[in-house]
Amino acid sequence: MEPAAGVSAQKMAESWSFLDNFEPNFTPLVVIELAKGTKKETIEWFTKRIVDKKANGGAQLLVKPLVMENGDENIYLVGASHLRLLLGAETVGLVKECNDNSMRTFTYSSRKTFKYFADDNHNFLTMAECQYIIKHELENLRAKDEKMIPGYPQAKLYPGKSIVRRLLTSGILVQIFPLHDREELKKLRHSWYGRVKVGYQPLDEIRCYFGETIALYFGFLEYFTFALIPMAVIGIPYYVFAWEDYDKYVMFATFNLLWSTVILEVWKRICAIMTYRWGTLLMKRQFEEPRPGFHGVLGINPVTGREEPVYSSIKRQMRIYLVSLPFVCLCLYFSLYVMMIYFDLEQWALDYHEENESNFSSLMLFVPSIIYAVVIEIMNRIYRYAAEFLTSWENHRLESSYQNHLVLKVLVFNFLNCFASLFYIAFVLFDMKLLRQSLATLLITSQILNQFAESLLPYWLQKRHKKRIKKRMCSLKTDTDLSLVEQINLEKEMGTYFGTFDDYLELFLQFGYVSLFSCVYPLAAVFAVLNNITEIYSDALKMCRVYKRPFAEPTANIGVWQLAFETMSVISVVTNCILIGMSPQVNALFPDSKMDLILTVALVEKFCHTWIKPWFDSCIVTINSITALDFIITSRCAHIPLTATCV
Template sequence: MAQSWSFLDVCESDFRPLVVIELAKSAKAETVEWFTKRIVDKKAKGGAQLLVKPLLTEKEGENIYLVGASHLRLLLGAETVGLVKKCSDNSMRTFTYSSRKTFKDFADDNHDFLTMAECQYIIKHELENLRAKDEKMIPGYPQAKLYPGKSIVRRLLTSGILVQIFPLHDREELKKLCHSWYGRVKVGYQPLDDVRCYFGETIALYFAFLEYFTFALIPMAVIGIPYYVFAWEDYDKYVMFATFNLLWSTVILEVWKRVCATMTYRWGTLLMKRQFEEPRPGFHGVLGIHPVTGREEPVYSSIKRQLRIYLVSLPFVCLCLYFSLYVMMIYFDLEEWALDYHEENDSNLSSLMLFVPSIIYAVVIEVMNRIYRYAAELLTSWENHRLESSYQNHLILKVLVFNFLNCFASLFYIAFVLFDMHLLRQGTFDDYLELFLQFGYVSLFSCVYPLAAVFAVLNNITEIYSDALKMCNIYKRPFAEPTANIGVWQLAFETMTVISVVTNCVLIGMSPQVSALFPDSKMEHVLTVALVEIFFDPVELGIDAKEWLSWVRSRVCLQQRPREECTSIATI
């Protein structure tokens, strides 16, 4: 194979490998030559204008190539993707090549102006935007059809010709990061700026949120330990803990928003213009002109996408949720059968039978989660979202709703249908999903099991070190993805906060102290009043507070007494 196009008039000593492309061993020579030529071709010819060099390995037949780019190409790419950098006056602005001299630490010979993660992100962006023009098929593979606008990388992946694309590690930088991150046991913050420079903003924000959430759990853990030791069995005392839970779950997410905004502004991703985000490789459609960017790219009707979402995906998710609830009710029936069997026989075998329903339910839930996750990925891909962020948001929401129902539906049933606080104290303990479920356990029902926060803190401390170890030594290095926040997970946690407010208010309404205020009222009436007070603010509605309280009292009273008596009670 000719090597003349591999360096683009750049000497070999200037070549800095950043990304690895592995093609199938059986890939045909004409296919490899065509693909690598498209990578190095000029932008005007539909290429990526990058550098490619074959990697010589001891294993025969391997098709592995190293991809890099000249310093000038990377700077132009930084402008294309809209990277935000710090200027000499300490302001943050979108990088442009024409004004490069105004940016802090910029010099023509300073190749460290862009981090390695940013350089790899630029190369990934250029590779993913290699799209077919006049080609009708992949050369050498007539069955691998192409049409104008189709992502070449995506077609090569789905056809099995392209095995994988991944960024290279920098051994020296990785060694330094490992030592400062998890190489020694210390009490302190993580080197998040270093993590961001090496792995990108998405990974750094995850570890930042994990660290923040761990510190935020400490007050709940500190209060939970003495509460567990001295007042756990006293049902009358959980009102105070539930009240603190209300404030805690609301405040921590508001503080996180500020912490996150401060951090991402310093990193430059808060100001990135996401409206110019390029289409994801899996997006397909008729080649056209995007109305905002003016660039040639696939176009797909948003109406068709919405029809797929609401007429296919949404009914499927609802059906899965119904099936999950049905399985949960079967589990409770099995629990009741096991208890009856144990009471009748009272033997070693019957004692073991008490654990069988829980084991079966846990296995079934795990199988259901895996099947649902696979189906959710297929559906979300079929919906044909233009942006990777939109694709991820829809996928996360599907998985999140199903996992929330699986994990917490039984707890809600025990708490608010069976009213069994003792049974509620027995519950079970992909990264953000684990934190989300953990937040649910702490914010929803920790007032009846106060050690939940303690175990969560211990788990998260272990999680920080183990996840750092996996990122540096076990997992393949991921491509950096600039992001300004934790995305749809912020909405998920905020939704959980609203649910936790309702849950804790209802638990307070069920307490003996609050019930004593309404001695003649049934439990459901007390809960109704609590929920009314949560969702309807008389001040916002322009209603006098005294009139509002009078109306609430009369509504509760009418359930128990004649109207004449209620009229006098309402005026108290």
Template sequence: MKRGWVTEKNHWETEFKPLVVIELAKDVNEEAKKWFVKKITDKKKDGGKYKNDTIKDLFMYTKSQRSTQLLMKPLVISEEADNIYVVGASTRRLLLGAEAIGFVKESADGTMRPFLYSNRTDYKNFIGDGEDFLSMAECQFIIKHELDNLRAQDETNIPGYPQAKLYPGKSIVRRMKTSRILIQIFPLHDKEELKRLSFHWYRQIKFAYQPIDKIRHYFGDTIGLYFGFLEYFTLALIPMALIGIPYYFFAWEDYDKYVIFATFNLVWSTVILEVWKRYCSTMTYRWGTLLMKREFEEPRPGFHGVLGINPVTGKKEPTYSSLKRQLRIYLVSVPFVCLSLYFAIYVMMIYFDLENWAIRYDHEQQSTFSSLLLFVPSIIYAVVIEIMNRIYRFAAEFLTNYENHRLESSHQNHLVLKVLVFNIVNCFASLFYIAFVMCDLKLLRQSLATLLITSQILNQFVEALLPYWMQKRQNKQIRNKVKSLKVDTEFSLLEQVHLEKEMDAYLGTFDDYLELFLLFGYVSLFSCVYPLAALLAVLNNVTELYSDALKMCRVFKRPFAEPSASIGVWMLAFETMGIIAVVTNCALLGMSPQVNSMFQDSKLDLFLTVAAIEHALLALKFILAFVIPNKPYDIRIKLARLEFESMEALKQKQLQ
């Protein structure tokens, strides 16, 4: 029998605002379901409620891991969908959770301070009971944090599932996911706020800054930082593009003049990264994440091993031999990566064979068709590169999971390293070969242009347009299915939950940063011989702004907000590419006829001079990185003042 979920439209408004959706397996054991719901909603500890809702009580309570004190209701549409729940929390519970996590908020005097529930009225924008003080994204992160930290106590297994073993301290949500009892947990969209954000973000084409603060407010710091970096990188490319346009049209075949452009390229690739660090620290200070204290990192969900004791925390958790991990890395992962690199180089040589065939054919025919055919090998190779990159990405993820890293940060670092090494070889090896082995700058220009244009078209189609079209078709089918049920179809939450639970999960900013990294490589390495590279990168980034906004708002599930103070390991990747750019541009300078004419008698003198210039520029780069502070002066003063006040408060507490 089909049943309606609620009888009143305002039913939820009088209880709690649904923030997070939990979907259990359709055939989940009833005992396990009741046990899990009780773990989430039970407010009692050892048979009694807390008398005072203080942060100390909450901290001790959540550390006991008996429950999360959240609010939870089933979403009942039909007998086939009884295992969908919506989760929320009271305002007080969320505010206490904000303090426990360590959120940093702006106080009434304009300084950023860790949020304290006891001093809640001292913070800016805290009105009444603080119902609107936290953003919806922050509330959802608090709920996710509580669910992730829901730990087993005395249970040896999940009720009704003897094979789903538990031990004290084991994450219940992680075990339920690995046992296929829990299908997914995802945050709900705020339809009205999303509509307003979409209007200011991508629904109108205009020359203006992105609403970065609004994006961060809705999607969280990690997404906000990505779009902030995307915007900054686009603006940083404009000087290169403006210089490159007249150079391209007035020096089409005059390669002697690229010496000036290469010199500017060297300075540009160094300065923009240092300026970004300062801009990033200013932005994250305003958001509060620059001051957030990092929690002790828990084992990642996929980590497995023999049950043991963590020597730091004293908790029971899986342990895995570092020797076994090293063996897996050096005996499995490294050989596979080397084999993949060899295959990438082999494909590159096939491309050059096709290129030589097209050149010979054009010399023989001298027709319009043969001239157009010169671009075909590069286009085919660009498509093959994109396909190989995506296939290798899946292989890299499998290998990194196989290595069984304990921490998520270590897992991500090894994954990024694998993917970057392959992408650098796969995307740039042919360009290096053309530049420094074939010494054919005309072919280098042609290949770079083809790679840039083809990869941009493919990325926009695969990442945004195709998923958007498929999602639109799927949404139409789901709406028809919901309307066919005998429920109150005016109650939009029903349709919203079913639409969003079928959306693909957003897998993070990895691929987005990777695309920007490759663009930065194309521009910083070889734009001196193809000055329009920066212009093409600007055009790509402008379309990327709109397509990424579209997929975040319309294609993927809303991701959980994650606090971030920087772009993480990607900053190191961009800085490494900047160092490679110095070496590459110096080598291109040494190849230029203008410089060669100065050393006609001795090639050794040419080599030594170029090497000396390269070392001097690298030294200058490191000096600039050292001299230019990563944080502006005012931010450093504010951080020092806060640290001083914290030390004084600690002294006063000890004296008491």
């Protein structure tokens, strides 16, 4: 990648020359684990490329082997000098705050103009940013004239091929992960979940330690939880005083459709405020490299002119439409078949209760829904693995394209699998009592299963593994710092955090349960709030104690999930409008004309998206801090001027 604007190539080359002499002592930031038995010539070649000068095609980083008692040298620690990190910050295009409070792309030549910069201030860059820079430099180690990995003739190379990706796909490089900073992690744990408190999460500290992607997820989780509180506050008295009146939901459904439209618009602004302060809102996107799993015949990229694998888009489309699409349709059909079995069980439970009229038979009414909820979770997880395999087999060139196709497959199946039965009960059976029972059971059961599978079980397994590591480390006799060796051996065996996909998916389904049919079961928002409060703490626990530290990934928003939530919002508006039109109160106004009823529902839906949403958008942009809404937003980001963040 070319140096950022503001620094000439000559000045950049002069800056690199300052890095010729490394200090042997450095702070380890990234851990590289090679396969045991890796050939010596391969290790020497790879480490030489890491420490070599940029002019020679190296990364110009620092490497130190971690030698164990048995003589293994398959673990290497990677770091960088302060100057190297500053030059790397310019290369990746990090945006920092200047002394005049503006946000600009960092350049080494104008470093003195940036706030908090000093030659001896090694905290100018966050640790997450430093690890991101090192990851970027390692991934951009390119083959020059090598035809293969030295020592491994089967691992082919060609000019421009990423060396790290070839090592990973060949099994020579086992893993690469950022190292935890125990002192900083201890402080973060204390302020994040170490004590029970009522207040905001330390999103800035989370961002500094884990990066913007993780911080935005927790910011959205926090915001969504607060947004659910009005629904919960209204839902409790509504549920208490209308327990047996299943059909009296018009007012709550009206509030529901307005709520689902408004909260996503508010989130857009809060997201823009945070990412502007973090610098990622203005950060330029880099040219996206091919994903590691992409394969094809070697050819020339017409855009970059570099030699890389080329795969026919026609073949990819054939795989998508002739294999993946029929498979997804087959899974959807199977999901509907399971749903009909569930309704047969419901009918059996109802008949059993009518025959016996006992406490046991009353409990049996909930058994089919519980079984169905468990089956839904199992089917969702099995389908997830199948969707990942199919999307990988489709051989998408870019990671963004891979993620979009994967999200589409997973969301379509999860939506039908989780909500088809509720739509069938509401609009085919017209049974509001059964709808309330099914919604309550599905929501609560899925939350319990997710908490167990995502947090409690991994934490328990990690605790057992930690005890085994400590016993093994106590028996070792080595001159290496025991605490560092113990830390690395513990972290390299931890589970890998594969991103926020599953976390957003859980919130997406929860948003669907609340926004679609909570007018029939008003306590849905209450259980969602309670679940999200525990989710904040359990997710924080697993990020700090269960999984390896993930690499930071700069991002300006929640990506494709924003579109997914907005799509669910549109569906919820239409659903609530239909429910309003089906209610006895509205039908009493139109006793003889179904056409008037249909037109009324259509007009309500049109009014929400044609008038309410644009009106709210204009209010968000034009009204300043005199409103309660701006007071809430600015209390979260108090030191950012509103005029500077209305992007």
